[in-house]
Amino acid sequence: MGSKLVAVWGKNNSGKTTFAVNLACALASRDRLVGLISSNLIYGNLQIFFGQSVLPDKGLFHGLNDDNPNIGEKFSEYEENKNLFFLSAPNHYTGLLCDSVSLQSVEKLINAASLVFDILIVDGAEDVANPVSGVGLWMAERIYTLYKPSIAAQMWHKGVEDFVRELHIADKQINIMQAPNGDFCDETFKSLIELSFAHELPFVKRASELENAGTPIYFFKDRRCRSYSKVLEQISDEICGGKGK
Template sequence: MSGKTYTVWGGNNCGKTTFAVNLACALSKRDMLVGLISSNLTYGDLQVFFGQNVPPEKGLFKALKDDNPNIGDKFSHYEGSKNLFFLSVPTCYTGLLCDTVTLQETERMMKAATMVFDILIVDGAPELTNPISGVGLWLAERIFTLHKPSIAAQMWYRSVSDFTRELHIADKQTHILVSPNGEFDDKPYRSMMKVPFAYELPYIKRAGELENAGTPLYSYHDRFCKRYSKVLEKIASSICGGEKR
């Protein structure tokens, strides 16, 4: 039986990759084999978050172009968890390969990956033209849409409303509010958006520092990261059901 796909989506600088990485870490602690795919076609941001390089013989472009049935071999193993693997562009690659990515090969690659992993997480992009993100939205069991309150976030959400309606993905969305700081009054944003927020993620002052050091928030145990991880555990439970094994 194939695994399920979950896509993380939202506007610029809303914390998508932070959330995707740490949700993957939380799920991997539940004896689930987790694959995480980046939609960034020009820069390997997952390498920064995990503090690891992706060699040229692995990575996104190899997974898309090769007919190798062992799609899992193109994923890089995260050294901090035996159950977590990630797929990103190589740390060094010959440029402009992103122009050759098609929807058809992306769909083939993702469907092959669901035969390897129990859970596949796609770190989506705000641009509607991104093929990795677009296929991830289409195939997703559930879409976690992140909101970091701002006028820009509100405008992005309104700008993609026709897209979500035409692609019939609105019902798959789970909206998550991301606090931009510890003191922000989110009432005006809630009033503007008129969407239900199933979860709220706290502001982590040290997030940038930890991510640049290759340390996922889920692996850091100060009280602020623990609050963030507590929300992730609730979401992981909603995906897997029950407590950690």
């Protein structure tokens, strides 16, 4: 593949989609052409973060099922940054289309998109049976796995151990802790889960408010958002191969 493929994974409510969206913003701000693919097959969620809609002739299912060789036309352009494009399910309910998604169609989509973008990010799903998430994890060069401290997060981690082993993705995983809102001790969680964390993301109280307003955290400049963005810059350095590159 021509692009660097990055997957973001974690339990629901771990902050993974927020992270994936804002990492895409950080990378696009470095003059990289970035494609962001959602694995949500039930409803379109990426467009909420960007305050936009997915047009009827675009979107995830068109990208998976259309034989148009120009896959880039199925992505929606982020209006605030011409280097960032996203592929998400349309705004209206499309759950009945889920059965039409095959592993082969996802692999074909990712391979085609890798020829268009410098960096491709797949926002994975908690469900290990999700075909977009599963193929994205298998094909990714690196996987950022997010954990928000809780007993449920520990149980999810234990529950996906066989999946991680069967897919041979353990060596590609980079663990990130999303700081809790004071409702669970992060040190206790670390001792329970027995993982090392390469990065820790601060809790951003305004995250939901900004999401509903279609404003990525990366572009908002209060103290907490700047701290969150600083971690994104460090991770962008890892992906791009050096500071500011």
